[in-house]
Amino acid sequence: QLTQSPSFLSASVGDRVTITCRASQGISSYLAWYQQKPGKAPKLLIYAASTLQSGVPSRFSGSGSGTDFTLTISSLQPEDFSTYYCQQVKSYPLAFGGGTKVEIK
Amino acid sequence: EVQLVESGGGLVQPGGSLRLSCAASGLTLSDHYMDWVRQTPGKGLEWVGRTRDKANRDTTEYAASVKGRFTVSRDDSKNSLYLQMNSLKTEDTAVYYCVRGMRVTTVFYGMDVWGQGTTVTVSS
Numbered sequence: 001q002l003t004q005s006p007s008f009l010s011a012s013v014g015d016r017v018t019i020t021c022r023a024s025q026g027i028s029s030y031l032a033w034y035q036q037k038p039g040k041a042p043k044l045l046i047y048a049a050s051t052l053q054s055g056v057p058s059r060f061s062g063s064g065s066g067t068d069f070t071l072t073i074s075s076l077q078p079e080d081f082s083t084y085y086c087q088q089v090k091s092y093p094l095a096f097g098g099g100t101k102v103e104i105k
Numbered sequence: 106e107v108q109l110v111e112s113g114g115g116l117v118q119p120g121g122s123l124r125l126s127c128a129a130s131g132l133t134l135s136d137h138y139m140d141w142v143r144q145t146p147g148k149g150l151e152w153v154g155r156t157r158d159k160a161n162r163d164t165t166e167y168a169a170s171v172k173g174r175f176t177v178s179r180d181d182s183k184n185s186l187y188l189q190m191n192s193l194k195t196e197d198t199a200v201y202y203c204v205r206g207m208r209v210t211t212v213f214y215g216m217d218v219w220g221q222g223t224t225v226t227v228s229s
Contacts, residue, residue: 032215034150041202041219042150048214085150089213093168094140094152 002086004097010105017073019100021086026066030090033062033071035082036099042085046071076102107131107218109186109203114223121193125223127186127203135159135181138206138213141188143199144222151199153177154188155206171197193227200224 001024011017021031029049034042044053046062049069059074073080081104086097113125125141138161141153154167154177165177176189186203200222207217 030214034216041222042216043219044207044215044217047207047217048209051214053215053217087150087152087215089215092166094155096150096152099149 002088002095002097004084004086004100006100007098008101008103010103011076012105013076013078015076015105017076017080017102019071019084019086019102021064021069021071021097023067023069023088027088027090029065030088031062031064031069032087032089033060034085034087035080036085037082045084047089073102078104107205109205109218109220111201111203111220111223114201114225116226116228117193118229119193119195119227121227122189122191123193123225125188125190125201125203125225127188127220129184129186132205132218134179134184134186135163138208139177139179139186140204140206140216141175141177141186142202142204142216142219143197143225144202145196145199153201156186190225193225195227198225198227 003022031049033046036042050062061072063070083099083101108130110128117123140155156177157164174192178187202222203220204216205218
């Protein structure tokens with residue numbers, strides 16, 4: 001089970017944003033992060049907890065291992081206002097976190 | 106360009122059946138782990154099931170919520186993935202995505218290619 005926090009956050013362009021994901025048991029670095037915009041499929045941002053997927057801007061970063069993980073956006077851009085999900089890929093079922101919606105302040 | 110296109114969604118009564126299809130282009134499905142993920146209206150994501158690649162004998166895994174009712178399969182001659190859904194319940198109402206499991210060497214790390222989704226509504 002994965003618990004994301006916060007479930008909602010309001011931020012301004014240029015802000016540094018941090019989203020956390022906590023696993024109920026250790027998953028090493030088997031964690032992925034996704035971005036989803038309304039009406040669209042999710043997009044893979046980060047895998048193996050900290051590896052940036054090809055084509056993803058460097059303002060996105062991930063960290064953590066074991067049970068505690070973080071997604072950071074160093075300087076929020078207008079196109080980053082979306083919902084973000086974490087997912088553990090260590091064992092079945094391949095659970096997703098509940099999501100964090102990032103909205104414009 | 107790698108592309109996954111789902112079809113087959115629609116309105117079905119509780120207890121009914123439906124088969125979703127996912128046509129692939131730009132990749133050979135039998136070389137990859139392939140998943141179905143669903144998203145209920147206004148809510149989050151739920152992994153549904155998986156078929157592994159041919160090298161891993163096309164073995165499958167399912168979420169507890171669908172095990173025994175849903176079946177993931179693949180037709181390599183058509184390069185297509187399927188999700189057979191039986192004994193449908195109202196709580197199966199969702200957008201269903203066909204997804205590629207991304208592996209680096211032999212380790213699965215995430216889901217890197219998603220279809221646009223197809224909507225399934227289970228209602229009387």
